[in-house]
Amino acid sequence: MPKTASLRPRPAAPPADPMVSLGGLLREWLPRQRWFAGKDRPVTDLGLLSTTEVFPGCLHLLVQTGHGPVPAPGGSPPAGDCYQLLLGVRERPSPRLGRALIGQAQEGPLTGLTVYDALQDPRSAQLLLERLRHPGTAGPLRFECDPLRPVPAGLVPRLLDAEQSNTSLVYGDEFILKLFRRIQPGVNPDLEVTSALARQGCSRVPTPVAWFRTTHPYGATLGVLQPFLHGASDGWTLALDALSAGDDFTAQARELGRATADVHLALASAFPAGTPGENGQTATGMAERLTSAAHCVPALRPFVPGLRSAFAALATCDAGPPAQRIHGDLHLGQVLRAGRDWFVIDFEGEPSRPLAERRSDHSPVRDIAGMLRSFDYAARQRRPWRPEWARRCREAYCAGYAARAGWDPRKKHGLLRAYETDRAVYEVLYEARHRPDWLPVPMAAIERLAVRGD
Numbered sequence: 001m002p003k004t005a006s007l008r009p010r011p012a013a014p015p016a017d018p019m020v021s022l023g024g025l026l027r028e029w030l031p032r033q034r035w036f037a038g039k040d041r042p043v044t045d046l047g048l049l050s051t052t053e054v055f056p057g058c059l060h061l062l063v064q065t066g067h068g069p070v071p072a073p074g075g076s077p078p079a080g081d082c083y084q085l086l087l088g089v090r091e092r093p094s095p096r097l098g099r100a101l102i103g104q105a106q107e108g109p110l111t112g113l114t115v116y117d118a119l120q121d122p123r124s125a126q127l128l129l130e131r132l133r134h135p136g137t138a139g140p141l142r143f144e145c146d147p148l149r150p151v152p153a154g155l156v157p158r159l160l161d162a163e164q165s166n167t168s169l170v171y172g173d174e175f176i177l178k179l180f181r182r183i184q185p186g187v188n189p190d191l192e193v194t195s196a197l198a199r200q201g202c203s204r205v206p207t208p209v210a211w212f213r214t215t216h217p218y219g220a221t222l223g224v225l226q227p228f229l230h231g232a233s234d235g236w237t238l239a240l241d242a243l244s245a246g247d248d249f250t251a252q253a254r255e256l257g258r259a260t261a262d263v264h265l266a267l268a269s270a271f272p273a274g275t276p277g278e279n280g281q282t283a284t285g286m287a288e289r290l291t292s293a294a295h296c297v298p299a300l301r302p303f304v305p306g307l308r309s310a311f312a313a314l315a316t317c318d319a320g321p322p323a324q325r326i327h328g329d330l331h332l333g334q335v336l337r338a339g340r341d342w343f344v345i346d347f348e349g350e351p352s353r354p355l356a357e358r359r360s361d362h363s364p365v366r367d368i369a370g371m372l373r374s375f376d377y378a379a380r381q382r383r384p385w386r387p388e389w390a391r392r393c394r395e396a397y398c399a400g401y402a403a404r405a406g407w408d409p410r411k412k413h414g415l416l417r418a419y420e421t422d423r424a425v426y427e428v429l430y431e432a433r434h435r436p437d438w439l440p441v442p443m444a445a446i447e448r449l450a451v452r453g454d
């Protein structure tokens with residue numbers, strides 16, 4: 001059992017803001033985390049939105065990075081990014097903390113205490129599951145669960161070692177807990193959508209069994225526990241394996257097209273249709289995103305006129321399939337193959353978009369375009385580049401989709417081109433911020449879409 005420190009105010013010390021202790025440590029630590037989105041901007045400001053002792057020695061924090069004042073209770077959310085952290089605090093440093101170590105507080109109420117990332121500590125991960133197994137509260141935190149799907153006690157945790165926008169813990173290879181790192185007010189679609197799909201009886205999506213949220217300073221989903229698909233492989237790994245072995249991937253791509261259509265059909269039933277999509281308005285939004293992406297990534301600038309023509313053409317396309325709730329960030333890493341079935345995960349949408357936008361209706365073509373781009377990404381991981389492999393996967397995926405959905409994405413060329421272009425622009429921005437070495441992958445697509453238009 002680690003030696004943890006009680007975080008309740010010590011009798012001799014007046015209660016004080018823990019950020020006095022943590023600010024300096026977090027300013028160093030946050031930008032090094034994979035899930036930290038503000039890597040292109042120095043952390044100039046750190047504010048504490050809420051702090052809760054979830055169990056002795058473990059602090060749950062919502063911290064605000066960037067500029068602007070911390071809002072008053074009940075006030076509207078501030079500008080900038082809000083992150084969820086679970087920090088362990090103990091009196092003595094231990095070499096076993098290893099990568100989890102954040103540092104030793106030099107001032108403020110935690111002076112002298114060792115601070116670490118509690119999610120990397122198995123004991124804290126176990127206690128967190130204990131909290132989730134039963135409904136309850138801790139300060140503003142609300143723990144909820146599905147009484148029909150009980151979670152057993154004592155499952156052994158392990159931190160998932162994946163390239164992630166969030167942080168996930170696997171418990172006994174039976175459940176997986178995703179803790180959202182970047183928090184926005186409102187229900188997270190990864191909980192909202194998966195719960196709604198479960199109610200529809202859609203078997204393509206793991207059903208949430210427990211979750212937790214905060215009520216202060218605003219309502220927001222913080223984490224979701226779902227069944228872990230044991231032995232599953234993600235589509236990205238399978239596609240790269242197929243490419244390395246020189247194997248055909250069209251049968252899997254066709255099945256994936258069917259799975260995408262199943263999920264779209266279930267989403268259309270689960271959520272009442274909103275206002276019909278309007279291509280002109282969508283095209284304007286895409287053009288605006290291009291302008292701001294080109295502002296951030298100079299390499300995009302020479303291609304702007306060519307890319308704009310895809311959006312201009314969208315405005316004159318026929319309406320296409322009606323807008324509905326969609327996945328929002330569909331790619332090969334978001335699909336898992338277990339046995340002979342494809343499952344779809346991670347309904348959060350593109351992490352950098354505002355939550356309201358991610359929860360609104362969009363054309364299902366957006367998801368299709370996301371997956372088509374992913375075949376291109378995979379084909380570009382191997383030298384020589386395998387454009388034929390990607391082309392055959394695209395065909396098969398669209399054919400599978402058409403067989404289930406009743407309309408063929410290949411017959412919506414103008415829509416597909418515009419959505420693929422918009423996705424490639426997003427990817428350029430994503431790679432520039434998170435993985436600059438990968439930038440040439442979406443840039444190759446940008447060049448193709450801007451110059452050749454296909």
Ligand SMILES: Nc1ncnc2c1ncn2[C@@H]1O[C@H](COP(=O)(O)OP(=O)(O)O)[C@@H](O)[C@H]1O
Binds near residue numbers: 164
């Ligand atoms: N239900 C699940 N069963 C098995 N593995 C899962 C499950 N959900 C997620 N994973 C694994 O966790 C990884 C990250 O999950 P994801 O929801 O995409 O997180 P993020 O939003 O942080 O990228 C996935 O790529 C997959 O390998």
Ligand SMILES: O=P(O)(O)O[C@H]1O[C@H](CO)[C@@H](O[C@H]2O[C@H](CO)[C@@H](O)[C@H](O)[C@H]2O)[C@H](O)[C@H]1O
Binds near residue numbers: 334346350351370
């Ligand atoms: O973290 P998320 O899975 O929510 O999605 C983000 O990260 C993805 C990369 O991990 C990124 O996907 C891009 O790279 C993939 C290969 O690693 C490729 O299959 C996708 O087609 C490509 O978009 C995704 O865009 C981003 O939102």
